[in-house]
Structures are given as C-alpha cells and as structure tokens.
Amino acid sequence: MNLPEHAPILAIAVPLLGAFALPLWAKLHRSLRDGWLALVAGATAALTALVAVQVYTTGIQVYTLGASFPADTVAPGGFPIRIILTVDALSAFMGLITALVAVVGFAYAWRYLAEDEGKTLALTLGTLLWAGMLGMAFTGDLFNLFVFFEVTSIAACGLVGYRTWASRGPEAAFKTMVMYTVGGLFVLLAVALLYGEYGALNLAYLARQIGGSLIDRIALALLLGGLLMKAGAVPLHMWAPDAYGEAPAQAVILLVANTQISLYALFRVLFTLYGGVPDPGVGWLVVALGTLTLLVAALMAVVQMDAGRLVAFGAVSQIGYMLLGVGVGLTAVAARPAYGLVAIQGGIFHMLNDAVAIGLLFLAVGAVERASGSRNLGTLGGLGHDLRWTTGFFLLGALALAGIPPLNGFASKLMIYQSSFLLSPILSALAILASILLLAVFVRAFQGAFLGPRLRKAEPVPVPMLVAMGVLALGVLALGLFPELVVRHLVAPAADALWTGRDLYLQAVLGR
C-alpha cells in the first residue's frame, strides 16, 4: 500500500473508524478510550498534514474510490462515475484548519468534560464531526458533498443537544437541526436538479457542462441558500448563537470550523462549479450578505449579557468578513484585477485567523464557566485575580478578533479593508465600523468578567485546558507577527485555487 497516494481517503476513514470504535473502548476502560482517541486524532492530523504537503508541493491530488488504482478517475467512455476525492490547495488548507481545531479541542476536552456527563458521547460525536468536515473539504463529488453535509449536521446537532439535563440544550439542538435539515434539503434539491439536467454528479464534470440555464440558476440559488444556512450568515444566523451558547466549549470550536467548511463548500460551488458562467450579481449578493452579517452580528453582540452568547455573535460577525472578502473577489473574477486576489486571500486567511482567535475566546469562556460556575457578565467580576492565564488568553483573543495590530485578526482584516475599499469605500467603512463595535463589546466583556474586585471564588483551571488555549494563543501571535510568511506559503496557493485554479481542477479530474 502506497500511503501518500491513499492519504486523502485515509484522512476521512481513520476518524470514521475511530468514532465507531470509541464507545467500545469506553465500555472496557476510559483510559483505553483516551489512548485510542489520541491515536486516532494524531493519525488523522498527520494524514491531513501529509495531504497538505503533497498538494502544496505537487498540485491537485485526486483519489477514485473503488477503482483499480487511485488516479483512475474517468471510466471507459470519458465519464467520471465513481466517487472521486479532489484535493486542491484550498481543500488542503481547510483540512489543516479542522485538524488544528480538532486536536486542540480534544486536548482541551480531556479535563474539561466530566466523566459522568456524557464525555464518551461528546468525544465520539466530535470525531464523527471531524470526519464529516474532512469529507466536505476533500470531496470532488456533489452528492458526496451532501452526504458529508448531513454527517456534520447530525454530529453537530448531537453535540449541541446531548446535555439533555441543561435546560436550553435540547431547544438549541432542535433549532439547529431544523435549520441544518432545511439547508440539507435545499442542497439535495439542487443536486437532484443538476443530476436531472446533466446526468452526472462529479463537480469537475458538472462544472464543464453548466452553461447558465434557468435550472442551473435555480440550483445555484438553492445551493447558496442551503450552504449559507449552515454557515450561519445573516439572515439565517438565528441558530448559531443558541448552538454556540449551549454546546460545551470544545464542541463549539468544532462547530465554528464546521461553518467555515460550509463557506468553503459555497466558495467551491461559486468559483469552481459555476466559475464558467461568472455573474457579478451573485458576487454583489455575497458582498451584501457579508456586510449585513458582520454589522448585524456585531450590533447584536453589544447587548448580550451572557459571555458565551456574546462571543457567539462575535463568531457570526467573522463569517461576514470571510463572505465580504471572497465576495469582493467574486464580483471581479471576470476581469481579474489585482485587488480581487487580495480580497480572496484576505477572506481565506481570515478563516484561519478566526478559527484560532474565536476558538481561543470560546475555550477561555468555557474555562471561566468551569472555574466560576457562571457566564453571566452581570454577576461575574474580578476573575483576573485567580485565573491569570485565562485572563491573558481572553484578552489576546478579544483584541485579535477586534483587529488590533500586531495580532492575527488585523493582518487579514487589513487585506479585506484594502480590497473592498477599491470596490466600494462604503464597504470598508462598514467593515471597520463592525470591528470597532466588536472592540467595544469585548472590552466590556473583559472588564465585566475579569477586572474589578474579586466577587466570587474561582477554581483553578486544569493544565491541559491551559495548554490547549496556549497553543491557540501562540497561533494568534505567530499569525499576527509573520503574516507575510503564512500568506505566501499557505494562503496564496489556496486563494489561487479559487482565482485561477478552475481549469487545473477540471483537468486533474477529467484529464483534458
């Protein structure tokens, strides 16, 4: 067996197998379960990194399931019929984000989750969610995209609602389930329309066939609606604050990565599947939704009194920045001016920065809740006396998310401001306004929870949780201090995959 050749599918299959086996190990002994999870997570992260190294050095990697060899994409007759994984630089980049988030999340969960509060369940669903996210990132097949969309939906809803004893957990999970299911049905209907029209499901093959007919446009609208619902963009965001607020912290950062994977799928649809019929109107729609998302979510964050929901609205507003960045690129994709590429790079770089910074904030809020038993900013106060490290991590994450230099949020937001200014100055003005609002929100949250006199006793935070937060904090600093390196080596190839990589993507699968 040739490991590098099989790495893309193994990155999906290993966490799947790991998730199925996890409850059985837990029945034997919990230390066996933890060892198995460490093994599975380590192997999956290594496989994802291997895929990324290969894709970044040698170009797009394809894998045909069930064929006699992996590159056997096209059946006799010149028609791709099998399940095909197509990993380009953007897919590999998303894979790396999920690997980072999952490994940090599991390390954090080791001491964060209580054994008698469904820890095995949470770890199993988390592993399954990871497998689904990698599947969505790596698949080159529209129907498989739907299948993995559903895998992530079910695992995510389970993670939101498994704490049935918490009063609002099941309610949040039900709301999320309804939104995800409606979104999933939209995607399924779009898949059915495209399959009925062209008789194929392979993304590359469909991309070559799509000519912009009325059915194509209806399918595009359905795909946009379904994927934006999953991504939690305004006005389809109402599930997100509930879900982020009710799920345990290590699951929330997986949910954040899950929204980003939905955005990835959206960008794949817009740039690769529909890249042959560019329509600036769609780009403007994405820009408008992005601007609306970042403004509305930032305004909603201002009035929150629950630290978890406050950070959750911050997370929703970051989705707006990614949509704005990539949307600006989409309006300009036909003429290809330089600012379009910068916008896409900014949007994609912001995915990584958001995963790191908002992940740090959610983990810090989880640590606060575990240490003091509350997340209510009205009753918290003075936690900085006891929780020194957590205080520092929260401040770092908050400043990074508000876009304060030299932290990582600034690096990507600056790229988005610059490029959206060239499209329309009002866009960058609104984006900066939302950042200022977020700064105000986080300053208030920081002041309310951590500063002032000691109001209540706080338990010490376990070391593994601090280490997990420390890794993300290092990421915030490193990405902020050396953005040039990251953009040149990681983000630029991923952005090129959207900007100019469509022909290469089609050639890699169809061979011509």
Add this chain to the structure above:
Amino acid sequence: MSVVVKTIARILVPVILVFGGYVILHGHLTPGGGFQGGAVAASAVALLLVAFGAPAVKRLKAPFSVLEDLGGIAFVVLAFLGLGFTFFANSLAGMGGLFGAPVPTGPNAGILNSGGTVPLMNWAVGFKVLGGLGAVMVLFGLFGGDDDR
C-alpha cells in the same frame, strides 16, 4: 397487552427476523439491502415493545448499541480491505468459494455467492441499522410517557 397479541408476537418475531435476514442476504441480487433488511428486523423490536412493554426490552439497549458500533466498524474495515487497489475496491470479488466467481452474462436464477465484499457490507449495514433503530425504540419505550394507555 392481551394474551392474543403476546402469542402472535412470539410466533411473528422469529419470522420477521428471518425475513430481515433474507432481505439483507439477497441485497446484492434483489431490491432491498442492508438498510432495508435491518429496518425490517428492527420492526420485530417494535412488536416486542408493543406486546410485552418497555421493561421486557430494557436489557436489549446495551447489546443493540454494541451491535451498532460493531456494524459501523465492520463496514469501514471491509472498505479498508480494498486498499490494495483503492479504498472501497471490491478486493474479494472472484476469489472463489464463499465469495464466488464472476457471474456469467445472460439471465440466471440469482447466484448468491457472487458479490465479493458487497454482501458482507450489506450485513454490516444491516446490523448497524438493527442496532441503531432497535436502541432508539428501546429508548422511546423507556423514556416515553404513558399517557396513551
């Protein structure tokens, strides 16, 4: 439930299980397959639940959840068997014996041992569905209200 229902259930449950097994076994030849057969077999659990009540099926919950896990593991492991070629490749097809030979072209009565890994995957899915749906129904019985009595 009345003694009539209980007696009929005792007779029907084995028949339902056998029919579920039949649908799974012939999944690669006839309509149906792992999911359908597993769902048929799980309807036996529903019958048991209705006839004998939740306390009688309570102790099935743990075996069902183990069965579900094992079904999932078996499916993924069978897919791993193909890695000599690619993931999911049917590496057992045409091996002779239990896995049979390639089916000759033209009409035939349905040659059972011709599917390689496909029938085994059907069994894996069937057990997973039986375990999953069975566990769900046992949980319904355990946590559901008694209002409709």
